[in-house]
Amino acid sequence: MLAASSVQLANLTGLAGIAAVIATCYALSATRNRIDWRTVIWGLVLQIAFAVLIIRGETIARLFDLFLPGAQSVYLIAILLQLAVLFVVARYIAPLAARTPMLWVRRIVLAEIVIYALKFNVVGALFDALKNGAEQVLKYSSTGAAFVFGVFGSEEGMRSAFSTALGDKTASVAFVFAFQVLPTIIFVASIFSVLYYLGVMQPIIRAIAGFMSRFMRASGAETLDVAANIFMGQTEAPLTIKPYLANLTRSELFTLMVSGMCHCSAGILVVYVSVAGVDMRHLMASVIMTAPGAIMLSKMVIPETGTPETAKNGAKTHSEASDTNGPVNVIDAAARGASEGLLLAANVAAMLIAFIALIALMNGIWSSLRDLAIAHTTGSLQQVVTAVPLTIQQLLGYAFAPVAFITGVPWGEAVQVGNLLGTRIVLNEFVAYIELGKIKALLSPKSFMISTYLLCGFGSLTSIAIMAGGVGALVPSRRAELAALGLKAVLIGVMSNILAASIAGVLF
Template identity: 40%
Template sequence: MDLGPVTPRIVSVCGALAMLAIAYAFSRDRKRVDLRAVLWGVGLQWAFALLLLRVPAGRYALEGVGRAVQQVLDLTFAGSSFVFSDLGAREGGASGLGVVFAFQVLPTIIFIASLFAVLYHLGLMQRCVGAIAWLTVRLFRASGAESLAVAASVFMGQTEAPLTIRPYLDRLTESELFVVMVAGMASVSGAILGAYVLVGRVPIEHLLMAVAMTAPISLAIAKIIVPETGAPETAGDAPKLEEAESRNVFDAAADGASEGLKLALNVGAMLIA
């Protein structure tokens, strides 16, 4: 397994250790820091990096997921070009206008939000998030509520992920609430991820790898800065996600498109402002 040039790797390791040291320096209660959560967070982050970058099987799997995401983005262009003609086509279509943010990038947010709503209606999202939350509870000894929020942040944005634990929000401990906030800030929603691919010309594989690596380390950093000193209500077990309120697939797609439109308009407005 080729680890690549040594010097850049040493710099990266020193940077990671420096971030942990800074978090520890600002810790509210250094004596209560859970070493198990820190070790699992750092270990999983590095394990994901090695698996996805240096192990052939992991790299091929990541490339496969990247191709699947790219196909989803191609479907987005099919819809946007149908509505906006060349303005919504990839690179401006035959007119050669290049990337038009309002007509090519913002529709991506709408389409992916609708797709996620359909996956949630079918129960696929609940299974994926629930499995990650269950594993987080077992490995990190984190509470069920914060584990569920961290797992949801892998797929959802900072606004949507906390809503998965809505019944528990007002009863979270300070440490749990801080975990929810840090995990949300460390991740991006699937809709915004698609927009990054189109605007930044960043390889989709790099973004997917970053999403996978941020979840465990965000929990570890949060637990260093604000260690658990209370008694979490959901300790030892991850609560189940609520069932979708949509009546059928078409209803779910419509609701998701409406929510995606709000997000797209907000993104456009903030960029203009």
């Protein structure tokens, strides 16, 4: 009974997280009277609906079994419903309006699709397939890495090679980040380059953008950029709307920045699965949920007061395939993707070396100052100094523990999850995911799941320079504005992830 009450309390704290995010964005709004509450409502509805399909999809399917048992009955009822409505339309409504029959046909087909999707948990099955696909990508990547690096290229090879010499200690050396994770970045970059060359990704991005633009009253350019951020990085996604960047309104520009801060590119998600053991389904759910969340929160903080260039006519994707400097064939696309992946892998390696060493340096300085303070104080003051956290990570954990708690993390684990969130904001999400993998066994399944959502975004203090430099190079006239909005974009980007984590926490 007590355990059930604790679970219900954790779910209710997730509701507090949702309310806190909305209230904070309202308080930070530049012009509160211009907030479009339809955008806010639809942003919440889309996120909650998608989270329900991912986290509670099987439950919904079982509920349908109570009323529509068996697959055949579902098809039969749908067909009978379609025939009945078409009969009514043809006999009574069609003579009144020529467009009515086709309108009703579309509605019926849409209703059937929704019923089938809910009954058979189609979204859940799709994300299970993505999860299995990610696992296969890791295996294929290790095949290429093993060819280049030998036994160092796969964890299994390392275990086999060192099991005789090290015995039980083999596990401590079996995983080598440089040889087993970085090659995955190269392989995935090559895959996505081929997909973009073949034109597979562009229709998906346009479909997502059109869906959000219709329901959330956002312009074509900003929704296209937000949709692209699901699959691309924070500096690559703006390339899809390059012709429109110079004329974006301030609100559109802020939405572009927030979207870059709260998303992780699909190509890097596979690496997070490798280093932290997180569930690919929740990673993909996070990047999709934060798409409407980014629009919703950015439009609250900086509402649209101008007239966007693409408000009515939408925006066309600026495709690399149409560029004269683009790949000439599939082989060229794969090779270019591998080269770009190599640069990204080298950047990740350099960043990890520098940042992890920086953490050690900061902890060393912090520890020395703490020891010095203890040595030069006495009595109650010394007791206060002794209670100060031993490391920067612990300090961040205490600072962000309340944030973790309102997303649904139990208070006993809030400091650990708060530490991860602080690490993500101060350094970056990659370091945070590595730390998450180290403490996976210490967290409950719910806290681990919520952490997956909290960390799934590029937004950090270091990302301000990346955003200002990358997007600023595409539109130099907006560079000062990009820099001025940078800190606020990081804040709202992180809050988009907190909102997604809170929704997931309520439903888990």
